[in-house]
Amino acid sequence: MYTSGEPDYVSFYSVEVNVMYTSGEPDYVSFYSVEVNVMYTSGEPDYVSFYSVEVNVMYTSGEPDYVSFYSVEVNLMYTSGEPDYVSFYSVEVNEIKAISNF
Secondary structure, eight states, X not given: OEEEOSSXXXXXXXXXXXXXXXXXXTTEEEXXXXXXXXXXXXXXXXXXXXXXXXXXXXXXXXXXXXXXXXXXXXXXXXXXXXXXXXXXEEEEEEEEEEEEOO
């Protein structure tokens, strides 16, 4: 979704990818989720940009069995004017793994 005028515009991007599959020998279930969001406004030399990337992976495997969850989140927000800008970076990685033999 975006509107366009003189040199000014607002743009929103959203991309979502989901994959789920099962496989045998050994068996596992995998879930992939990728989400990308971009929103920015542009005027003279000034603009505000927001980036968000989210990746989630969950799968189970046998011999040995475990469940693993991966989450990566990257957020970038900055404003740019003359030579001045403010930048915010956030990277988050989470892994939860449980190993057990039933």
